[in-house]
Amino acid sequence: MRLERLWRERRPTLIPAVLISVFLFAGFYPKSGVAGVARAPAAATAGVEDCLSCHADTVDQIKFADGSKRKVRIDRKTWSESVHGDKLSCTDCHSEIKGYPHPKMSAADARDYTLKMGNVCQDCHSAHYTKTQDSIHYEVLKSGGRDAAPTCVDCHGSHAIKNPKSPRIEINNKCGSCHSDVSKEFMNSVHGKALVQENNQDVPVCTDCHGAHAVAGPAQANFHENAYKSCAKCHSDAEKMKKYDLNPEVLDTYLDDFHGSSNRLYAMGAGKPDKPIASCNDCHGIHDIQSFKTVSEDGAKKTARERVVTACRKCHEGVPPGFADAWLSHYKPTLKTAPLVWGVKWFYRIVIPLIMLGLVLHILLHLWRLRTHR
Numbered sequence: 001m002r003l004e005r006l007w008r009e010r011r012p013t014l015i016p017a018v019l020i021s022v023f024l025f026a027g028f029y030p031k032s033g034v035a036g037v038a039r040a041p042a043a044a045t046a047g048v049e050d051c052l053s054c055h056a057d058t059v060d061q062i063k064f065a066d067g068s069k070r071k072v073r074i075d076r077k078t079w080s081e082s083v084h085g086d087k088l089s090c091t092d093c094h095s096e097i098k099g100y101p102h103p104k105m106s107a108a109d110a111r112d113y114t115l116k117m118g119n120v121c122q123d124c125h126s127a128h129y130t131k132t133q134d135s136i137h138y139e140v141l142k143s144g145g146r147d148a149a150p151t152c153v154d155c156h157g158s159h160a161i162k163n164p165k166s167p168r169i170e171i172n173n174k175c176g177s178c179h180s181d182v183s184k185e186f187m188n189s190v191h192g193k194a195l196v197q198e199n200n201q202d203v204p205v206c207t208d209c210h211g212a213h214a215v216a217g218p219a220q221a222n223f224h225e226n227a228y229k230s231c232a233k234c235h236s237d238a239e240k241m242k243k244y245d246l247n248p249e250v251l252d253t254y255l256d257d258f259h260g261s262s263n264r265l266y267a268m269g270a271g272k273p274d275k276p277i278a279s280c281n282d283c284h285g286i287h288d289i290q291s292f293k294t295v296s297e298d299g300a301k302k303t304a305r306e307r308v309v310t311a312c313r314k315c316h317e318g319v320p321p322g323f324a325d326a327w328l329s330h331y332k333p334t335l336k337t338a339p340l341v342w343g344v345k346w347f348y349r350i351v352i353p354l355i356m357l358g359l360v361l362h363i364l365l366h367l368w369r370l371r372t373h374r
């Protein structure tokens with residue numbers, strides 16, 4: 001009875017609610033919890049044994065039109081431990097293969113085979129595919145860099161796909177397999193050393209600054225202007241920086257100074273600057289960032305100062321060593337460190353509101369006069 005009444009009273013809200021739930025359920029269920037998995041796998045893992053009965057220990061090979069060969073053995077354990085091992089069946093990806101003998105394969109060579117087969121990933125992970133289309137790597141592929149550009153399979157593999165997020169060092173190894181110079185340089189930086197030697201999980205890996213799928217680089221518009229944001233993700237995180245006894249105000253002080261304040265405008269889309277404006281990387285380096293703490297107390301100061309002037313001269317040609325003193329480093333001006341700047345700042349802080357107040361008062365009095373003396 002109560003149900004019937006509920007139905008009568010709440011019908012206008014219940015019907016849309018049920019419809020929306022069904023819609024959402026139907027939309028999300030096949031994704032099995034993965035963002036962007038668009039196609040439901042067929043009856044999960046069915047028939048895998050049929051294929052593995054031959055493929056788990058065969059010594060057979062496939063032969064491509066150019067004469068090159070490749071083994072067709074699929075390791076049972078590697079497969080079952082992979083991210084798809086308990087979720088997909090072989091034919092989810094090899095849909096054209098029903099039994100043996102297999103249909104004739106049309107790849108010209110091994111790379112052609114990988115590129116053709118690799119297209120299957122986008123059936124289920126369409127969101128990732130869409131992202132890769134915005135990447136510098138996709139541009140390489142499009143412009144004929146068939147062998148050079150990485151595809152899903154080059155970075156993730158095909159049957160031995162592991163959780164791609166950890167261990168984090170694996171990400172660098174992956175990118176480093178092609179970008180070996182950058183990777184070597186990075187491994188010697190303050191970030192890289194912490195990653196390799198201490199297994200530190202707080203330091204950045206390649207994808208924190210470049211992304212994994214929509215990989216961006218300096219050739220892309222405004223990459224330089226926006227690069228400070230990737231540093232800021234960590235270096236303005238007070239809690240994270242406390243662990244390493246590092247100043248969390250590096251971003252604020254940068255945005256307050258002459259470089260940061262103009263650079264920010266360009267990063268927001270105010271066109272392109274005539275000259276590149278100093279960003280974190282121009283003073284600290286890119287993949288070779290070093291700690292100022294690794295040298296002795298005395299040497300550290302000198303090195304830091306020397307580095308600053310050298311960095312300044314990259315853009316402000318031939319300036320004297322004292323030029324760097326125009327810069328307040330990453331410290332908020334105080335009465336002690338920079339009395340003049342501090343004084344001017346407070347002068348403005350007090351005088352500007354007073355002027356504004358006077359202005360408003362002036363207008364109000366004017367209006368009052370107009371009204372009473374009309």
Ligand code: HEC
Nearest residue numbers: 050051054060061062072090091094097098099100102105
């Ligand atoms: C009777 C043994 C046997 C069975 C069962 C078998 N294969 Fe194969 N497969 C082979 C051999 C041998 C080759 C090497 C090339 C050839 O002879 O076609 C091969 C090659 C392949 C290739 C590479 C060539 C291509 O066409 O892309 C794939 C992929 C493949 N098999 C997938 C499967 C799948 C999926 C199943 C299960 C539906 C399966 N195989 C079942 C024996 C078998």
Ligand code: HEC
Nearest residue numbers: 051052055071072074079088089090093113114117118158
């Ligand atoms: C997630 C999709 C996917 C699933 C599931 C899958 N494969 Fe593959 N398979 C691929 C891709 C992609 C390639 C091409 C790999 C390359 O060129 O490096 C491939 C290639 C092959 C080859 C050719 C040899 C090689 O390793 O390049 C064989 C044989 C094969 N698969 C068999 C199987 C069998 C057996 C299963 C089930 C246990 C299976 N595949 C499940 C995507 C898949």
Ligand code: HEC
Nearest residue numbers: 032033034041083087092120121123124152156158163164
């Ligand atoms: C038939 C659909 C389907 C195809 C095709 C497919 N995948 Fe998947 N993929 C899935 C499902 C389902 C999961 C598991 C989600 C989970 O663990 O919750 C998954 C998981 C993954 C993960 C791990 C995600 C994570 O968060 O850890 C990666 C990486 C991945 N797939 C890459 C690939 C690559 C590369 C290809 C092509 C070689 C591919 N997939 C083809 C359905 C598919």
Ligand code: HEC
Nearest residue numbers: 121122125128129132150151152155164165171207212213
């Ligand atoms: C240049 C290497 C590279 C290429 C190419 C690449 N990936 Fe990834 N992918 C990664 C890395 C690294 C991660 C780990 C996540 C991160 O660091 O953001 C990842 C994460 C994933 C995940 C896990 C979920 C997530 O986003 O965290 C899936 C699924 C995935 N990739 C699928 C794909 C598919 C599908 C393609 C092809 C369209 C592809 N990837 C191409 C490197 C790559």
Ligand code: HEC
Nearest residue numbers: 136140148149150154174175178206210212216217218219
């Ligand atoms: C299969 C090889 C390969 C892999 C793996 C690879 N890349 Fe690349 N990458 C290239 C090629 C080729 C180019 C274009 C030529 C160049 O500038 O080096 C490129 C370009 C870039 C650029 C732009 C360089 C510029 O000068 O504009 C960045 C940034 C980049 N890759 C980052 C990454 C990251 C991050 C990863 C790992 C997630 C990665 N790459 C994995 C081959 C690869």
Ligand code: HEC
Nearest residue numbers: 172175179182183186204205206209217218224227281286
């Ligand atoms: C802390 C952020 C950060 C990390 C981590 C990082 N990069 Fe970069 N990378 C940059 C910035 C910023 C630039 C562009 C500098 C400029 O404006 O010229 C760049 C430039 C590049 C370039 C093009 C220029 C060149 O030097 O060849 C490539 C390729 C590249 N990075 C790859 C990688 C790879 C691979 C890794 C991991 C080993 C990595 N990066 C890690 C920030 C980073």
Ligand code: HEC
Nearest residue numbers: 190194202203204208230231234244280284290291292293
């Ligand atoms: C994913 C987080 C993360 C990102 C992104 C990041 N850093 Fe760091 N950085 C750290 C951590 C954590 C440390 C401390 C490492 C240690 O001392 O072991 C560090 C250390 C440093 C140091 C050494 C400080 C000292 O004197 O000891 C400098 C300089 C630095 N980072 C600059 C940068 C710049 C510039 C960028 C951007 C291009 C950047 N970082 C991006 C996390 C990050």
Ligand code: HEC
Nearest residue numbers: 228231235246247250251254278279280283292304308329
């Ligand atoms: C104009 C050059 C310049 C710019 C731009 C710059 N830095 Fe620095 N930074 C330095 C110098 C020099 C030091 C050395 C320490 C000092 O002078 O006190 C330093 C110190 C640091 C430290 C170590 C702080 C500590 O507690 O020891 C970090 C971390 C850092 N900078 C990150 C950044 C980040 C992130 C950005 C961009 C938001 C940035 N820097 C922009 C020159 C610069």
Ligand code: HEC
Nearest residue numbers: 258262275276277278282308311312314315323324326327
């Ligand atoms: C990557 C290039 C670059 C580097 C490195 C650089 N600057 Fe600048 N700097 C600029 C540009 C461009 C402007 C003009 C900004 C504007 O138009 O708002 C500027 C402006 C200034 C100004 C404001 C007065 C003027 O000349 O317009 C001072 C002072 C200054 N920089 C000092 C420094 C100091 C000190 C360093 C080293 C610690 C340094 N700069 C490093 C590019 C750079």
